[in-house]
Amino acid sequence: xxxxxxxxxxxxxxxxxxxxxxxxxxxxxxxxxxxxxxxxxxxxxxxxxxxxxxxxxxxxxxxxxxxxxxxxxxxxxxxxxxxxxxxxxxxxxxxxxxxxxxxxxxxxxxxxxxxxxxxxxxxxxxxxxxxxxxxxxxxxxxxxxxxxxxxxxxxxxxxxxxxxxxxxxxxxxxxxxxxxxxxxxxxxxxxxxxxxxxxxxxxxxxxxxxxxxxxxxxxxxxxxxxxxxxxxxxxxxxxxxxxxxxxxxxxxxxx
Amino acid sequence: xxxxxxxxxxxxxxxxxxxxxxxxxxxxxxxxxxxxxxxxxxxxxxxxxxxxxxxxxxxxxxxxxxxxxxxxxxxxxxxxxxxxxxxxxxxxxxxxxxxxxxxxxxxxxxxxxxxxxxxxxxxxxxxxxxxxxxxxxxxxxxxxxxxxxxxxxxxxxxxxxxxxxxxxxxxxxxxxxxxxxxxxxxxxxxxxxxxxxxxxxxxxxxxxxxxxxxxxxxxxxxxxxxxxxxxxxxxxxxxxxxxxxxxxxxxxxxx
DNA sequence: ACAAAAGTGTTAACCTTACACCCATGC
DNA sequence: GCATGGGTGTAAGGTTAACACTTTTGT
Numbered sequence: 333x334x335x336x337x338x339x340x341x342x343x344x345x346x347x348x349x350x351x352x353x354x355x356x357x358x359x360x361x362x363x364x365x366x367x368x369x370x371x372x373x374x375x376x377x378x379x380x381x382x383x384x385x386x387x388x389x390x391x392x393x394x395x396x397x398x399x400x401x402x403x404x405x406x407x408x409x410x411x412x413x414x415x416x417x418x419x420x421x422x423x424x425x426x427x428x429x430x431x432x433x434x435x436x437x438x439x440x441x442x443x444x445x446x447x448x449x450x451x452x453x454x455x456x457x458x459x460x461x462x463x464x465x466x467x468x469x470x471x472x473x474x475x476x477x478x479x480x481x482x483x484x485x486x487x488x489x490x491x492x493x494x495x496x497x498x499x500x501x502x503x504x505x506x507x508x509x510x511x512x513x514x515x516x517x518x519x520x521x522x523x524x525x526x527x528x529x530x531x532x533x534x535x536x537x538x539x540x541x542x543x544x545x546x547x548x549x550x551x552x553x554x555x556x557x558x559x560x561x562x563x564x565x566x567x568x569x570x571x572x573x574x575x576x577x578x579x580x581x582x583x584x585x586x587x
Numbered sequence: 588x589x590x591x592x593x594x595x596x597x598x599x600x601x602x603x604x605x606x607x608x609x610x611x612x613x614x615x616x617x618x619x620x621x622x623x624x625x626x627x628x629x630x631x632x633x634x635x636x637x638x639x640x641x642x643x644x645x646x647x648x649x650x651x652x653x654x655x656x657x658x659x660x661x662x663x664x665x666x667x668x669x670x671x672x673x674x675x676x677x678x679x680x681x682x683x684x685x686x687x688x689x690x691x692x693x694x695x696x697x698x699x700x701x702x703x704x705x706x707x708x709x710x711x712x713x714x715x716x717x718x719x720x721x722x723x724x725x726x727x728x729x730x731x732x733x734x735x736x737x738x739x740x741x742x743x744x745x746x747x748x749x750x751x752x753x754x755x756x757x758x759x760x761x762x763x764x765x766x767x768x769x770x771x772x773x774x775x776x777x778x779x780x781x782x783x784x785x786x787x788x789x790x791x792x793x794x795x796x797x798x799x800x801x802x803x804x805x806x807x808x809x810x811x812x813x814x815x816x817x818x819x820x821x822x823x824x825x826x827x828x829x830x831x832x833x834x835x836x837x838x839x840x841x842x
Numbered sequence: 843a844c845a846a847a848a849g850t851g852t853t854a855a856c857c858t859t860a861c862a863c864c865c866a867t868g869c
Numbered sequence: 870g871c872a873t874g875g876g877t878g879t880a881a882g883g884t885t886a887a888c889a890c891t892t893t894t895g896t
Contacts, residue, residue, distance in 0.1 A: 351604045352705060392673040392705065413671055416707050418647040450607060450647065452671050502761070521848075538850080539886065546884095562847040563893040584841065586885070776875075793877075794859070801857095817874040818866040841858070849892070856885070865876070 341437065341469070345444040348385035353451040354396050355383040355489065356411070357496035358404065359479075360460035361513040364525045366479045367460065368493060369403060371471040373486070375431040380486040381493070382468070383451070396454040403474060405464040410512040411456040414499040417488055418450040424487065426470050435470065455496040457512035479529075500530055505583040511570045519557050519565040520544070531587055543585055549575040596692065596724070600699040603640035608704040609651050610638040610744065611666070612751035613659065614734075615715035616768040619780040621734045622715065623748060624658060626726040628741070630686040635741040636748065637723070638706070651709040658729055660719040665767040666711040669754040672743055673705040679742065681725050690725065710751040712767035734784075755785055760838040766825045774812050774820040775799070786842055798840055804830040 358369035370379050384399035386392055392413065400409045425431075427445035437445075465474040482493060500509065509530070510523055524540045544550060551571050556564035613624035625634050639654035641647055647668065655664045680686075682700035692700075720729040737748060755764065764785070765778055779795045799805060806826050811819035 349606045349705065352607060386673070386705070388703070389675050390673075391675060392671055416647055416668055416671060418641070418645075420644050420646060448643065450604065450641070506757070519848090536886070536888090537848080538888085541849085543885090560847095561895065562845085563849080565848060584884090586839065774875090791859075791861090792875080793861090796876085798858090815874095816868060817872090818876080820875060839857095844896085846895095847893085849890105851890085852888085854885105854887090856883100858883075859881085861879085861881100863876105863878085865874105867873085867875100869870100869872090 341441060341445075344385065344441055348387055350444065351447060351449055352386050352392075353383055353449040354386065354392060354399060355381045355417070355451050355453050355492055356396055356400055356403075357381055357453065357455045357493055358400065358463075359455065359457050359496075359500070359513060360463060360476060361526055361529075362460040362476070364522065364529075366526070366529045367476040368479050368482060369463070369465060370475060370477050370482065370485070371403075371467060372473045372475070373426055374470055374472045375426060375434050376486075378425065378486040379483065379489075380426075380471075381489045382474070392452050396452075396456075400454075400456050400458075402468065403466055404458055404462075405466060406458055406462045409456050409458055410508070411454050412499075412503075412507070413452055413454050415453045415492075415495050416450060417453055417492060419488060420448055422448055422451065422487065424449065426486075431470075451492075453492050453495065455499060457509060459513070459515055461515060497530075501532070504530055504587070505585075506579055508570075508572075508575060508579060511572065511575060517553065517555075517567040517569055519567060521565060523550070523568070527587065535587065547574070547578050547583060549578050549583075596696060596700075599640065599696055603642055605699065606702060606704055607641050607647075608638055608706040609641065609647060609654060610636045610672070610706050610708050610747055611651055611655055611658075612636055612708065612710045612748055613655065613718075614710060614712050614751075614755070614768060615718060615731060616781055616784075617715040617731070619777065619784075621781070621784045622731040623734050623737060624718070624720060625730060625732050625737065625740070626658075626722055627728045627730070628681055629725055629727045630681060630689050631741075633680065633741040634738065634744075635681075635726075636744045637729070647707050651707075651711075655709075655711050655713075657723065658721055659713055659717075660721060661713055661717045664711050664713055665763070666709050667754075667758075667762070668707055668709050670708045670747075670750050671705060672708055672747060674743065675703055677703055677706065677742060679704065681741075706747075708747050708751065710754060712764060714768070714770055716770060752785075756787070759785055759842070760840075761834055763825075763827075763830060763834060766827065766830060772808065772810075772822040772824055774822060776820060778805070778823070782842065790842070802829070802833050802838060804833050804838075 360367045369382060371382055372379055382399055382403045384395055386395040396411055400411060401407055429442060432442050467474040510526060513526060520541050524535060528535055549571055550568040553567045553569060555567045557567060615622045624637060626637055627634055637654055637658045639650055641650040651666055655666060656662055684697060687697050722729040765781060768781060775796050779790060783790055804826055805823040808822045808824060810822045812822060
């Protein structure tokens with residue numbers, strides 16, 4: 333919970349592009365559950381997605397990566413833009429006068445922040461255990477929540493999350509989603525649970541295993557998971573070369 | 588070739604969001620070929636995609652729709668945003684001092700236009716025959732070109748086109764692409780050619796027909812196409828209700 | 843021993859693929 | 870009549886879906 337990089341917002345009007353922001357839906361997988369990283373506001377009783385602004389010399393991808401590294405402490409994060417959100421009424425309620433005063437932000441920030449923002453939505457996939465979640469300057473905490481237990485979020489952030497999940501589901505055959513969400517070694521039931529969670533339905537254990545193995549995208553290791561109840565399952569590792577090759581064509585099948 | 592709506596750019600700095608633009612890849616299908624709408628600059632020997640800016644009170648979708656209606660004269664156009672292009676060096680060469688002077692644009696536009704722009708890419712699908720292509724104020728003509736005969740385009744517009752085509756290919760099972768590109772009545776070989784063009788490979792005529800019919804997304808009409816060489820093919824029409832229902836799940840199959 | 847989870851195998855149904863054949867039309 | 874494109878059918882091979890049995894482990 334340490335703030336690794338303190339984003340300065342002293343002169344946003346000169347440092348950042350006006351009216352343009354990014355929002356990140358950070359997914360993780362832990363305890364067989366899909367999780368998302370959320371921030372709790374210091375000033376309002378509101379939860380939100382991690383977000384940031386775009387510097388004049390940055391691409392939006394660089395801005396998203398900077399934000400993600402600040403919130404998670406992790407590097408080399410897999411991320412993708414997926415949609416632009418541009419309702420003209422789209423203003424962050426945190427950036428209102430009374431909150432700005434509480435936050436000791438200079439008044440010359442006020443006009444710049446308290447405007448309509450067009451936001452570029454990114455989703456990111458991180459290995460849960462590698463994340464050390466850190467709040468931003470407007471937030472008192474940064475925590476993981478199960479995607480099915482996220483309550484009401486600020487602004488259109490529930491919509492952004494829903495769209496990110498939909499994108500994840502649609503891209504399951506074309507993006508290395510398993511590779512980026514799971515640890516290096518994982519069991520077949522874990523991989524299956526990940527697929528089931530994203531797809532929102534159950535799959536047949538035996539058919540799933542046969543299909544995954546037929547793609548040749550994972551290699552079975554000699555080891556098994558230890559210290560677990562019942563029969564110890566084998567560990568697997570992605571064969572990245574084969575995985576990427578298969579994803580280029582898209583994993584076939586009827587999931 | 589009439590300019591139906593003249594976009595004014597007298598006070599861009601107050602009317603539009605700074606640093607933010609949209610670019611549209613407009614697809615049409617004619618003579619069994621996939622076409623894209625391009626503009627030829629008045630001032631430079633450059634071709635470009637239709638584009639525009641976002642007004643303060645607009646969503647990016649509204650801005651894209653406004654632009655599309657200006658260029659095509661058509662309404663109710665199917666369109667989707669597909670990616671944001673944000674290279675920090677991204678400046679439109681048309682908006683340089685010498686061109687601005689030639690164009691008789693006021694000098695107070697100069698600073699605003701001659702900056703880095705983050706651009707939101709849209710693709711649009713239009714029925715070819717319904718389009719009356721009209722150039723914008725910077726262009727001397729607005730014409731259809733075959734997608735495989737597009738030459739060098741301005742800035743990153745070749746990249747935008749390539750990404751749009753890739754998106755089209757990926758979304759073929761989930762978006763009503765056939766419905767929006769073809770006229771109301773069409774033949775099975777025409778629908779097949781459209782699929783083949785987007786997928787970039789040939790399909791078996793008989794298997795294609797069987798598969799399309801198995802989805803029940805098109806209905807055969809009693810009429811046939813007249814005045815055509817060789818055997819007269821039947822005409823078909825999309826059953827929009829069934830089509831949309833099928834697209835929600837995604838058309839299955841191995842195309 | 844038993845319950846729960848994991849590994850492996852089999853079959854029928856379905857879908858895809860690769861063809862062959864006939865029909866209609868313009869030259 | 871013949872070349873070309875269009876309409877219809879069929880058989881072989883492959884993939885999926887549904888299901889049974891055995892193995893391992895903690896209690």
